[in-house]
Amino acid sequence: MLSRRRELGAVIAIAVTYSVFAYLNPAFLTWATFGGILTIAAEIGTITIGEGVLMVSGEFDLSVGSNFTFSAIVLGMLLKAAVPAAISVLTVLGMAALIGLLNGLITLRTRIPSFITTLGTLFFWNGMALWVTGGWPISFIAPLPVLNVLGNSTPSPASSLHVSAAWWAAAAIIFWIMLENTRYGNWIYGTGGKTEAARAIGVPVDRVKLINFTLCGLLAGLAGALQLGRMMSISPVRSGLELEAIASAVVGGVSLFGGMGTVLGMVLGTIALASIEVGLVAAGAPSFWYTAFVGCVIIVIVVINTQLDQLIFTRRS
Amino acid sequence: MQGKLNRRDLLKATVGATVAASVLSPGQRIAKAFAQSASSGTYYWVAHVGPGDPYWAVVQRGVQAAGKALGVKAVFEGPSGYSPPKQADMVNAAISAKAAGIVTTSADPAVMKGPLQRAAQAGIPTIFSDTPPPKDFAAAFANGNPIAFVGVDVRIAAARASAKLVPLLPKGAEVVVVNHEPGNRVLEIKTGGYLEGIASLEPKVEKLVIGEETTKAVEIIRAYLQKNPNTKAIFTLGALGTHAAVKLLDEMKASNDKIRVVGSDIDDVTLDAIKRGRVVSAIDLQQLGFGFLPIALLYLYNTYALDPNDHIGAGGTVDAKNVDFITKLAKQGFR
Numbered sequence: 274m275l276s277r278r279r280e281l282g283a284v285i286a287i288a289v290t291y292s293v294f295a296y297l298n299p300a301f302l303t304w305a306t307f308g309g310i311l312t313i314a315a316e317i318g319t320i321t322i323g324e325g326v327l328m329v330s331g332e333f334d335l336s337v338g339s340n341f342t343f344s345a346i347v348l349g350m351l352l353k354a355a356v357p358a359a360i361s362v363l364t365v366l367g368m369a370a371l372i373g374l375l376n377g378l379i380t381l382r383t384r385i386p387s388f389i390t391t392l393g394t395l396f397f398w399n400g401m402a403l404w405v406t407g408g409w410p411i412s413f414i415a416p417l418p419v420l421n422v423l424g425n426s427t428p429s430p431a432s433s434l435h436v437s438a439a440w441w442a443a444a445a446i447i448f449w450i451m452l453e454n455t456r457y458g459n460w461i462y463g464t465g466g467k468t469e470a471a472r473a474i475g476v477p478v479d480r481v482k483l484i485n486f487t488l489c490g491l492l493a494g495l496a497g498a499l500q501l502g503r504m505m506s507i508s509p510v511r512s513g514l515e516l517e518a519i520a521s522a523v524v525g526g527v528s529l530f531g532g533m534g535t536v537l538g539m540v541l542g543t544i545a546l547a548s549i550e551v552g553l554v555a556a557g558a559p560s561f562w563y564t565a566f567v568g569c570v571i572i573v574i575v576v577i578n579t580q581l582d583q584l585i586f587t588r589r590s
Numbered sequence: 591m592q593g594k595l596n597r598r599d600l601l602k603a604t605v606g607a608t609v610a611a612s613v614l615s616p617g618q619r620i621a622k623a624f625a626q627s628a629s630s631g632t633y634y635w636v637a638h639v640g641p642g643d644p645y646w647a648v649v650q651r652g653v654q655a656a657g658k659a660l661g662v663k664a665v666f667e668g669p670s671g672y673s674p675p676k677q678a679d680m681v682n683a684a685i686s687a688k689a690a691g692i693v694t695t696s697a698d699p700a701v702m703k704g705p706l707q708r709a710a711q712a713g714i715p716t717i718f719s720d721t722p723p724p725k726d727f728a729a730a731f732a733n734g735n736p737i738a739f740v741g742v743d744v745r746i747a748a749a750r751a752s753a754k755l756v757p758l759l760p761k762g763a764e765v766v767v768v769n770h771e772p773g774n775r776v777l778e779i780k781t782g783g784y785l786e787g788i789a790s791l792e793p794k795v796e797k798l799v800i801g802e803e804t805t806k807a808v809e810i811i812r813a814y815l816q817k818n819p820n821t822k823a824i825f826t827l828g829a830l831g832t833h834a835a836v837k838l839l840d841e842m843k844a845s846n847d848k849i850r851v852v853g854s855d856i857d858d859v860t861l862d863a864i865k866r867g868r869v870v871s872a873i874d875l876q877q878l879g880f881g882f883l884p885i886a887l888l889y890l891y892n893t894y895a896l897d898p899n900d901h902i903g904a905g906g907t908v909d910a911k912n913v914d915f916i917t918k919l920a921k922q923g924f925r
Contacts, residue, residue: 298687306686313679408772408799410674412700425704431711433682504675506700510773513671554683557632557665564670 279526279581280538282574286524286545294552301555308434310547312503315424315437316341316496317517318543322448323373323492324515325522325539327485329452331465331531334376334486335391337493338514339398344369345497345507346402349411358419366494372398373490377483387486395515402509412506423502437499444492449536461485466532520567521546524574545570631690633657633885635719637668638677638697638774644829645855645877651923652881656889662690664885671802672771674698681705685712691888692716693740696723697774710735715891717884717898720877721776737891738898740884744776747873748783751907752852754871755788755823759850763822764794768811770830772799777827780854780873784825793823800834807834808841815842815849823850829857832872836863856908856916856925864913871909874916878924 294301320337327334344365351361376394380387416425424437452458463471464481472478496514501507525542527534549566553559635653637646650666657664667684669676677694678701684692685708692709694702696718709716716736721744759765765788767781785795798814800807811834815821826832832853839849846867853860853872863869890896908916919925 300686300688303686306683309679309682309686312682403772403799406773408769409778410698410700410773410775412698414700431708433686433708500675503704504678504698504701505703506674506698508672508674508698508773510672510771512673550679551683551686554634554667554680555687557634557663557687559666 279528279533279578280535280541281526281581282577283525283538283541283545285577286570286574287541287548290545290548290552294548294556297552297556301552305433306551306555308432308438310544310551311438311441312433312435313550314543314547315435315441316500316503317514317521317547318441318540319444319492319496319499320514320518321521321525321539321543322444322536323489324518325525325527325534325536326448326452326461327482327489328519328522328527328529329465329531329534330461330482330485331468332380332387332482332486333391333519334373334489334493335388335515336372336376336394336398337489337518338512338516339395339402340369340372340490340493341497341500341514342507342509342512343372343398343402343497344494345501346406346411346509348498348501349413349507350405352413352417352419353411358417362419362423362498365498366491369494369497370487370491373493374483374487376490377486380486381479381483399509399511406509408509410506410508411501414505416505420502420505424499425502425505435503437503440495440499444495445536445540452536457481457484462532464531465528468531517546520571523571526574526578528578631688632684633662633664633691633693633888634681634684634689635664635666635693635881635885636677636680636684636695637666637720638674638695639672639771640668640670644857645875648923648925649877649881652878652883653885654881655878656882656885659882660886660889662885662889666881672697672774674701678702678705682708685709685714688712689714690892691885693719693884693888694736695720695776697721697776699723699775706735715888717888719880719884721779724775738884738887740887740898741880742875744780744873744875745783745786747875747907748780748854749787751854751871751873752784752787752825754907754909755850755852756790758847758870759788759791759793759822761791762794763788763791764796764818764820765823765825766796766798766811766814766818766821767825767827768798768800768807768831768835769827770800770802770807770834771828780827781825784852788823800831802830804830804834804837807831808838811835811838812842821849823852826851826853829853829855829860832860832863832869836860836868839868856920858920861908861913861917861920864908864910865917867910871907874908874925876925 324334324337348361348365376391380390424435426436428434460476460481463476464478468478521543522539524545525538546567550563553562653664653666667680674697681692681694682705692714706716718736718739720741722739769777771777800810824835826835835851851869853869856874860872887898916925
């Protein structure tokens, strides 16, 4: 039971965050604030699901931030070139998935750590983004219908909640079903947890990892499209989202060593970090406290999860 | 806190509304003034990058000084690295926190359009600072919010600084503009201003991305100069680029007239380099005012319905003539 309750740390982080920031500014406990939190969480949360599932299978992808930016840039360029919206979006999602697939192929064929492979592709795709844009952001003055569908629509004109949160929720449900209710989900846990044992009972470990690299790339591209939709602009400057995604997954209980983690935890971890970001602004605290806070939260949550692991081990033995 | 009025709030609201009603503006303004002064919220200055950059650290100081002088809570916010999307998220968070007023920049105006419209719908006054938005976006903001722009036209400031090079360089000189923050619209405008100032020389211009890490930036410029030994001038777009260029030229023991440097933003290294003749001139954006003035204007707008209604400019150039005085101000933290 407890092995699937590693998201407890994220729940504690959210509870503490809401208590502290609501005390400092009661306006923090409003639907407007929560809508803003979900909107911020939507893009990073979409990346976190792909990254988290890949981490459960025992690999990393550090290039998700660059994939995110490059995909959004290519989508912006296609739309500006008047390529039909559906074709543009599908092309970009396909390209993002291929970037993930490439990471997987390099890692699995050459047997070099995914940390190194994706560090290289992080810089490569960042360079490509700067090259194709010449350093300029790609912006839309008037919103296109496809941008509204991806991220710009809100339930009401003054609402802080954007449609991008619905895309994130859809991705979370699909990946939750995949991870918790399918044989493939069991293969992922087996691949990341006890790789050799999984291989021995016939789990296609390399294929599982390759598919997860591809899905991770796909979700990074989707997140890029969501941000382009919400902001109507994308800058080629490196986003640094890869570390935020890993941090969100870890806070949500995903093990850095693979084999453990849930989609619910990834969602809660993302909400916890987004709440801290918004809460600090609402409290009027300097925003550079955010990274310091996140550092503390990660350490505390990992300590809680480690204690939980020891408790599970003690009970089993 | 929110929603509860204390005596001071009521006094502020009453004075604000009464003064506005009796002296200044029609009914709509009065209502707005009353509503805003009653909110007793925080004034937010939200930049596209955080105070880790010395330039923004001075803006933050201006914000703090304004808060202290006016007796209001005024805070400076900004992401740790250049990120207009995170800036927009912070503006949205400030709106949700029922800010009394918001100052922000237009590094990427498209990103800021939605949050500023939300602020307008929430009745929160906003001001653009640092650099004005481009003309094609001006129409989108023509509904009275932001209520003003406080800052400098960096194109003009850059042109003034680079014009000092005209008597020092030959016609057709090779020059390079080093960019530490590609993707930042303001830096591209600054580049355009630099080139405008030396247009009469018909220079051969190249742009070089150097990144945000000084050691790497030095080596990138070194490699560039090895490949392009006839380079006559380096234009930098911020303190980081100036530091890298000055460090490299000092290491190379290059004479001051071999490669000229024109920089942007003021700090100890830049001022010392101007004194030594290593840097010819630098843009002095006087960013303390960018921090202070918008907060003061928002306060006056909320309390007395004073509408700034126009472009309030600032910014100048530092060179050998005024470098001593500016150094004194920089030591006091005003540059």
